[in-house]
Every structure is written in structure tokens, then in C-alpha cells.
Amino acid sequence: MQTQQKTNITEQPAEPAQRHSVSAQMAERFARRRLWRRFIAAAYILLLIIYLLWRFTIINPDSPALSITYYVTECIAFILGLTAIFNSWHYNHRTPPPAPKGLSVDVFVPTYREPLDIIRRTVMAAKAIRYPHGTFLLDDGKRDEVKALAEELGVTYLRRPDSKHAKAGNINHALQHSKADFVMTFDADHIALPHALDVMLGFFDDENVVMVQTPQDYYNTDAFQYLNARRTGGLWHDQSAFYNIAEPCADASNAASCVGTGVVYRRSALDKIGGIPCETVTEDIHTSLKLHKAGYQTVFLNEPIAYGIAAADLGEYYKTRHRWGHGNLHALRHENILFCKGLTWRQRLHYLSLGLIYLEGWQQLLLFIIPVVALIWGLQPFTITVFNMLIVLSFPVLSYLLLQELGCGFSRYWANELFSMARWPVYLTSTAGLFGKKISFNSSSKNIQGKTDWRMMAPQLTVTIISLLAVFYGVIRLTATGFPSGPLGSYFYLWLTTRTLPAIDIYEVMPRGYTVELVAIAGFWALYNALRGIFFMRKVLHDAKNTHDFFRFRIPVPVLLNGRDKIYGRMTALSEDWAALHIYKSDAAPFTKGKDITLTAFMPAGALQLTLRVENITQENGCNTVAGSLIWTSAADRDQLANGLYSVDWHREFLHRSAYFLTPSDVLLSCLRFQPVSAHSKNDWQAILLQSGDDGFTDYGILIRRPDRRQSLIVFSALQQGQHYNIMAFTKDGVSSSAIKVAGEGHLHSLVEKGLDGAAPHRYIVTTVA
Missing domain, CATH: 3.90.550.10 (Spore Coat Polysaccharide Biosynthesis Protein SpsA; Chain A)
Incomplete structure (x- = not known):
């Protein structure tokens, strides 16, 4: 493989690229509606204290163990909510000062x-x-x-x-x-x-x-x-x-x-x-x-x-x-985090919160057990009235809304549910760090290729099966007892049969044993736990199936097949040892499985000569998609490609840069403004080659079109403001030529000045020239 190093297009480069760093972006997100978040945090604490005091008054004397267990899970949720508030109170934005020279x-x-x-x-x-x-x-x-x-x-x-x-x-x-x-x-x-x-x-x-x-x-x-x-x-x-x-x-x-x-x-x-x-x-x-x-x-x-x-x-x-959990708790115990000298109260609480998060494992276990016990033995986890039920069911809703709002978009309901289902077994075993000795250091394998081991999913599989069986058993017992119902069941029955709204006593206590209300509430709860388990196992299987020995970057790279005719294409995935190409002419070359083809890939640092051994060929809409292994003759050649791939920041400028979701207030404001409810604007981006003097179209870039029709260009050579440049755009349908004008400089979203390959990214605001 040969490398053609790039030169700047202009002799008068623009000023260094402007930066809108990760920390600056987060500081802006925190600044928005900060007083609102602090207000709801204070309101949450006040309401939850009142709620837990009231909640203790409806402990069910007929099932004290189950009822107290449920109360404990709510207390744990309150503690976890307090840690979330404390750990999201004030964002500290840092701007890096210049590095002094001469340090060793x-x-x-x-x-x-x-x-x-x-x-x-x-x-x-x-x-x-x-x-x-x-x-x-x-x-x-x-x-x-x-x-x-x-x-x-x-x-x-x-x-x-x-x-x-x-x-x-x-x-x-x-x-x-x-x-x-x-x-x-x-x-x-x-x-x-x-x-x-x-x-x-x-x-x-x-x-x-x-x-x-x-x-x-x-x-x-x-x-x-x-x-x-x-x-x-x-x-x-x-x-x-x-x-x-x-x-x-x-x-x-x-x-x-x-x-x-x-x-x-x-x-x-x-x-x-x-x-x-x-x-x-x-x-x-x-x-x-x-x-x-x-x-x-x-x-x-x-x-x-x-x-x-x-x-x-x-x-x-x-x-x-497990290593992190056990070790963190062991370290907190070893250093006597509650009573040691030298820490401020804020430092002590921050470190303590790193240990309190493992309470979630025990909370999840109890929340799996409670509906199963209720369905098998017909026990009520609290004294159930319509009023009590409405208040108790509002508790998790408020907690989840608070968590998502305080998370500034980094917390999401279903994502949290999936990963809490994943974490709870290891959080349980990690608490041994509070009582046991140091465990052996179990280093991770650092493999990118995932594997499926059903034994690892045994806890979640057990929860899923037991929850489904408990629902089945509860329905059978309810049927055997003639579908007895309390005030809420009677209300809905009369409404369905008479189409009138009967009076209901919201303070009437539901009778003991199996009732329609108990089986419906506990059954829904158990089915929800089972659903979480099913989606968790689906994710495990899907993720392991879709990994490979080397990570395949989904980056669009223009390619030119070496030969007498200029046949262009676009890479759709690329790793150290594999590539997939989209070739725009179906009859352009006699692609054959097992045959080697040579091509030029236009990367940020310059053009690379690659050899691909064809393993798979598909045709669609008059185009070939070719995939296969890359053939290397030297480690230096492979290193050159890897340096471009692992300089991750340049392709995160256009390919999934963000990591946040909408908060509840974001959703509410979008609805009030009649705007689409979406966390990210869906930009249309295309790989391009930019004409570089007499060398033709050789300089790689990405043209990004936003929904508001503004365009930006990411390139790896400095451009002049006000100048026109010819480009070739590579889409899924083919290659098109056009001209653009540089209107100004845009912001990059990291502090990276050069990648491992030496390429320096620039971002410009551009307009299309008719």
C-alpha cells in the first residue's frame, strides 16, 4: 500500500479551527433551565419525605413482611434519588490552560x-x-x-x-x-x-x-x-x-x-x-x-x-x-469513608454516593420478588384503596421524571430499565466488598468480538420465567374463586355493562385474598419485569452476533478502482482487516469471489492503495456491493490505515456525535411549540472529494446538510473564505459534481487538532454555487 501525503490547497490557510468542546457543550446544557431543575429537585425531596411518612401508615397488617419489603424498596429509591440530585447539582466546566514547556x-x-x-x-x-x-x-x-x-x-x-x-x-x-x-x-x-x-x-x-x-x-x-x-x-x-x-x-x-x-x-x-x-x-x-x-x-x-x-x-x-463494584465498596470500607479525617463533607458524600448506587441491585431483586409473592399467595403489598393506589403508583413516575430531568438528557427511562436489569446480579455480588477481603484482579480480555454465554443470563432468565408462571398461577386462582373484585373492579364492571359512571368510594379497602384488582396490578408488574428480561436477553444476543474481530467503522470513504476506466465507489464499512464497498456500475468490473481487486481509498491524511479479496457480492438498483478481507504485505501499511480509523474524533463530527436524549421539559416545550419531538436534528451528510489544484479530485471531506438547509463542510486542508471549490459528492445512488462557496468557519466539537494520521480537521459553513 502506498500513501500520498496531502498538501494544503491554499498558501494562506485560515485561522486555527474554532472549538466547541464537549465540556463547553455540557456546560451549556446544564445552564439551560438550571433553576427549574433545582426547584423540582427541592420539591421532590419535600414531597417524598411527606410521602414516605404517609406511606408508613398504610403498611398492610395482614402481610407485614411483604408490605415492609415494598416500603424498603421505596426508601432505597429515595436514597438513590438523593444521590442523583447531589451528583448533578453544579457542573464544573474546565478550559485547558496551555501546557508549560519543559516538564518531564x-x-x-x-x-x-x-x-x-x-x-x-x-x-x-x-x-x-x-x-x-x-x-x-x-x-x-x-x-x-x-x-x-x-x-x-x-x-x-x-x-x-x-x-x-x-x-x-x-x-x-x-x-x-x-x-x-x-x-x-x-x-x-x-x-x-x-x-x-x-x-x-x-x-x-x-x-x-x-x-x-x-x-x-x-x-x-x-x-x-x-x-x-x-x-x-x-x-x-x-x-x-x-x-x-x-x-x-x-x-x-x-x-x-x-x-x-x-x-x-x-x-x-x-x-x-x-x-x-x-x-x-x-x-x-x-x-x-x-x-x-x-x-x-x-x-x-x-x-x-x-x-x-x-x-x-x-x-x-x-x-x-464486578471488579469495579467490589473494589469501590472495599476501598470505601478500607478508608473508613464515614469517619476518616481529611475529607470535606461534600467529598465524603460524593464518595459515599459511589457506594450507595449498589443498593439498586437489592432494590431490583425485591421488586422482582414482590409481585410474584402477591400472585402466588394473594397478598397485598400495602393497604389497597383507590386513593392509596393512585398515590403509590405516582411515586415511581415522579422518580423517573426527576432522574431524566436532572440527567440533562443523559438518562432515559427504557435505557435505565434495560441496564438495571443487566446490572442487578453483579451489584448484588459486589456488596461483598463491604464485608469480605480483596478479590483477585480479573483483567478484561479487551476483545472486540462478542460471545454469548447463556449462563451469564441465568438470573434474568429465572426472573422472566418465574414472573410469567406467577401470572399464570394468579389467573388460575382468580378463576377458581369466581373473579371476586373490590371497589375498582366493580366500578369498571358496572361502567362496561351499563355505560354509566357509578359512584365509587376511593377510601374503601379492597378485600383480602385474590381479587381482580390484585391480580391485575401484580400481574402487570410481573409481566413488565418479564418484558424487561426478554428485551435484555434479546439485546445480549443481538450485540454479540453483530460484533467482529476488529470494529467496523461505518464511515463513508470514496474509492477509485484501479484500472483503465475511472470507476468510483464508496466504502460503507471499514476495519483493519475488512471493507465493504458500494460500486456505482453493476457491469463495471468482473467481480468474482476469491479475486483480489486493487483500489484507491481517499482518507483524511491522503490516498491509500488497498487490496481487497472479494468474499461477498450483492447487486441492487444497478450497483454492486462488494465485501471482503483486506490483504496486507507489511505492518506499516496496516498501521497507516489504522491511524486514520482510530483518530475517532473526525468521523464523530458527522456520525453520531451526541450521547443525550430529550428531557421531560424538552418534550413538553416541543409539544407546546408544535415542534417535532426529537433529541437530534437528522442531518444529511455525504462523502465528497474536493478538487485540489492540478491534482484533480483528491481531498476527502464530508458535506453536511441540516434540516434548516444550512450546510457545513468538514475537510482536512485549510480553505479560503469567499473562494469557490469544485466537489464530487458520493451518495448511495451515485456520484454528482457541483461547486461550493466557503462562507465562514464552523465549530468543531472536540479539542483534537490532529489525528494519529496527522490529518487536521477543519469545519466551514458553505453554500452551493448555481
Whole structure:
């Protein structure tokens, strides 16, 4: 494969691209209706205190155990609501100061048994970080091939004689061989971007700042922890609220926790707390907790500086969540979070909230059991009247509305329901961290290819089956007793048979045993739990089925088939080892399975010559869609393509940039204004080639058309304002030519200046020239 490096189109480039960073976007979202959110939070607390006091008065004396159990679940929900309010009170927006020159920095990449190709990508990116630094590969797997990789890439290789204390021990061993004043760590799968240190080191001008943390983000958006990323165009995953809300809000109280990757430490502070703590399996949160206890300042910068591998399947999801849960609770217990010295009350509450979230597992278990018990034994979970029922059923509705409003769009009802169904078993087992000893460090495999293991779904499958059987049993018992009903059942029966509205006593207590009301309410509850279980298992199976050895980026890349005739096409998916092409002429070339075709792919950093071995051919509307494996002759060629793919920010400028949903107030205001209810405007984007002087159409870009007819252009060469440029647009139907005029400069949505491939993105506002 050969690479043609690009040159700027103009000799007078525009000013550096304007930035509308992730943190700035979130700060704007928080600023909107902030007083409204705080008002409803205060109202929620007041109403829920009154509700829980009243709720205790309707404990059912005929079924005290079941009734008290239900009351406990509501108390847990109130506690979780309080933590949500506290963790979303004030967003702390950070603007990175310039990085001072001359700091000594070492970048650590600890590894255990991760696949070699994944380690390669991470180490190459770590070495390519722009700020001068040393790069260390810390090999706890003791593999000769990893040592050879370090020698090939020219980084320092460290191997210790044992693997005691896992990742924490590995880093502490590396600290003994490092002389740098600052240390940065990346997990073995996190591919850093070149500007990583540039946006973090400036915070250390404050001598009391000892840690700067950034969020974890991921490139494999088909992983289990994502929700329909390709279909809905969003980037929401189950940690989105933590990194976009909880961590920045904790940062406002100097309580942001470390997450172990994408973090820079001041070496002297680590030395003063005895290095990375080894007492728990979550050395990250334990480190930040000890730093805060020592009185140091930390910083959370809500800007992705690296992209890693999200848990591809349920097994990997459980492996990491159990380690995090057990380790977090163990660390809080070990440091005596309630009574230790050195923390402010706000810091204490923020750390305590990281432990309280695991109450959700027990709450979910009880909410599965309660309707089953009610259906099997005909017991009422509270003294049921029409009035009581209306008030009690409003409690979860208010809680969910509050959660979604406080989440500023990062919380969604059904997404929360699916992932709470996923989390509850591991949250249950994680609470052992409060009582047990340190567990063994179970490293994730870092595989992108997901697998299905039905044993992992046993808890949810059990809940689903038992809930359905309980409904069936309840209906049988109701039938056997002649369908007795209380006041509500009688009301609906008379209304259906007489078409009149009879009087109803809303305070009349429902009779004991099986009634139409009890079976209807408990049956609906149990069916809802079963439905959650079914959708959860469907997601597990679907996500594992749609993953591959290497993540397939759904990015449109123009291609030109090499040959005498110019035959253009468009890539629809691309990975390190595979590609799918849409060729615009069905009879343009004799595509044959097993045959190699050569083509030119126009990437941001320049044109790449690729060889594709055809494995699948389909025809539709006079076009060929060809898919197959990429054939490589050298690692350097493959690295060049990978650098373009893993420079994730450029294609997130147009492909599912957002990760948020509509809040209840957003929906209400849209309805009042008679506007479409949608979280994101659906932009129409096309891959284009822009004419570059005498070289023809060679410069890659993306033309974005918004519903308001405004257009913007993402390109990787500087353009001149007011100038006209010829373009070729690649759609699903064919290639079209037109001209555009640059009207001004647009905003990019990240702080990335250059990708791993050296390409620098620019965004311009453009108009079509007739």
C-alpha cells in the first residue's frame, strides 16, 4: 500500500479551527433551565419525605413482611434519588490552560494478556503523543512477543519478577524505574490522541493539583454497553451519565474520582501516599481517595483524549462491573469513608454516593420478588384503596421524571430499565466488598468480538420465567374463586355493562385474598419485569452476533478502482482487516469471489492503495456491493490505515456525535411549540472529494446538510473564505459534481487538532454555487 501525503490547497490557510468542546457543550446544557431543575429537585425531596411518612401508615397488617419489603424498596429509591440530585447539582466546566514547556513526563501502558495487535495500537499512539515524554510498556504477562514489540516501536520495556498486586503493583514497579515528575497511564486498549498531554499538563501550574483525570470513551459502539448507536445515531452508553454529569459535578467539590486510564499524576504526591494503593482491586478510585484525604486538589477535564474498547458482551461487562463494584465498596470500607479525617463533607458524600448506587441491585431483586409473592399467595403489598393506589403508583413516575430531568438528557427511562436489569446480579455480588477481603484482579480480555454465554443470563432468565408462571398461577386462582373484585373492579364492571359512571368510594379497602384488582396490578408488574428480561436477553444476543474481530467503522470513504476506466465507489464499512464497498456500475468490473481487486481509498491524511479479496457480492438498483478481507504485505501499511480509523474524533463530527436524549421539559416545550419531538436534528451528510489544484479530485471531506438547509463542510486542508471549490459528492445512488462557496468557519466539537494520521480537521459553513 502506498500513501500520498496531502498538501494544503491554499498558501494562506485560515485561522486555527474554532472549538466547541464537549465540556463547553455540557456546560451549556446544564445552564439551560438550571433553576427549574433545582426547584423540582427541592420539591421532590419535600414531597417524598411527606410521602414516605404517609406511606408508613398504610403498611398492610395482614402481610407485614411483604408490605415492609415494598416500603424498603421505596426508601432505597429515595436514597438513590438523593444521590442523583447531589451528583448533578453544579457542573464544573474546565478550559485547558496551555501546557508549560519543559516538564518531564512518562507515559505508562500496563498490560497483562491482551491481544498483541491491541497493545500495538495503544503503544504506537502513546509514543505519538505530541508533548515530549518517555513511553513505558509494563508487561505483567511476561511475553517475549510483547518485549519484541517494545523493541520494534522503540519504547522502554519493563517486566517484573512476579505479578503481585496486579495493575497497582505493575505501576508501582514502573515508578521505581521512572525519573519523571509526572506520570500518565493508559489501559492497554486505550488509543491516545496526539494532544492528550497538551490539554492536561497546564492544570499542574497550580502546585496543589496532583491529578488530572479525563473520561473513558470507546470506539466500538456496537458493544453491549451501548444502546442502538448505529440505528439512532447516538453515543449513549451506560457510563455516559457518570462521565458527563457525576464526575464534573464531583469536580466542583474537589471530589472527582480516578478511573485508572487517561490520567496524569504528580509523582511527588504519589510518593507521599505510598504509591498506587494495593489493598483493593480498584487502585484508581483508591488512589484519588487517598490523595483527597491528604488535602490535595484534583481536576476532571470532560474531554476525551483516548478511545478504548467497551465491554463487547455480557461476560466482559460483568467482569469489569464486578471488579469495579467490589473494589469501590472495599476501598470505601478500607478508608473508613464515614469517619476518616481529611475529607470535606461534600467529598465524603460524593464518595459515599459511589457506594450507595449498589443498593439498586437489592432494590431490583425485591421488586422482582414482590409481585410474584402477591400472585402466588394473594397478598397485598400495602393497604389497597383507590386513593392509596393512585398515590403509590405516582411515586415511581415522579422518580423517573426527576432522574431524566436532572440527567440533562443523559438518562432515559427504557435505557435505565434495560441496564438495571443487566446490572442487578453483579451489584448484588459486589456488596461483598463491604464485608469480605480483596478479590483477585480479573483483567478484561479487551476483545472486540462478542460471545454469548447463556449462563451469564441465568438470573434474568429465572426472573422472566418465574414472573410469567406467577401470572399464570394468579389467573388460575382468580378463576377458581369466581373473579371476586373490590371497589375498582366493580366500578369498571358496572361502567362496561351499563355505560354509566357509578359512584365509587376511593377510601374503601379492597378485600383480602385474590381479587381482580390484585391480580391485575401484580400481574402487570410481573409481566413488565418479564418484558424487561426478554428485551435484555434479546439485546445480549443481538450485540454479540453483530460484533467482529476488529470494529467496523461505518464511515463513508470514496474509492477509485484501479484500472483503465475511472470507476468510483464508496466504502460503507471499514476495519483493519475488512471493507465493504458500494460500486456505482453493476457491469463495471468482473467481480468474482476469491479475486483480489486493487483500489484507491481517499482518507483524511491522503490516498491509500488497498487490496481487497472479494468474499461477498450483492447487486441492487444497478450497483454492486462488494465485501471482503483486506490483504496486507507489511505492518506499516496496516498501521497507516489504522491511524486514520482510530483518530475517532473526525468521523464523530458527522456520525453520531451526541450521547443525550430529550428531557421531560424538552418534550413538553416541543409539544407546546408544535415542534417535532426529537433529541437530534437528522442531518444529511455525504462523502465528497474536493478538487485540489492540478491534482484533480483528491481531498476527502464530508458535506453536511441540516434540516434548516444550512450546510457545513468538514475537510482536512485549510480553505479560503469567499473562494469557490469544485466537489464530487458520493451518495448511495451515485456520484454528482457541483461547486461550493466557503462562507465562514464552523465549530468543531472536540479539542483534537490532529489525528494519529496527522490529518487536521477543519469545519466551514458553505453554500452551493448555481
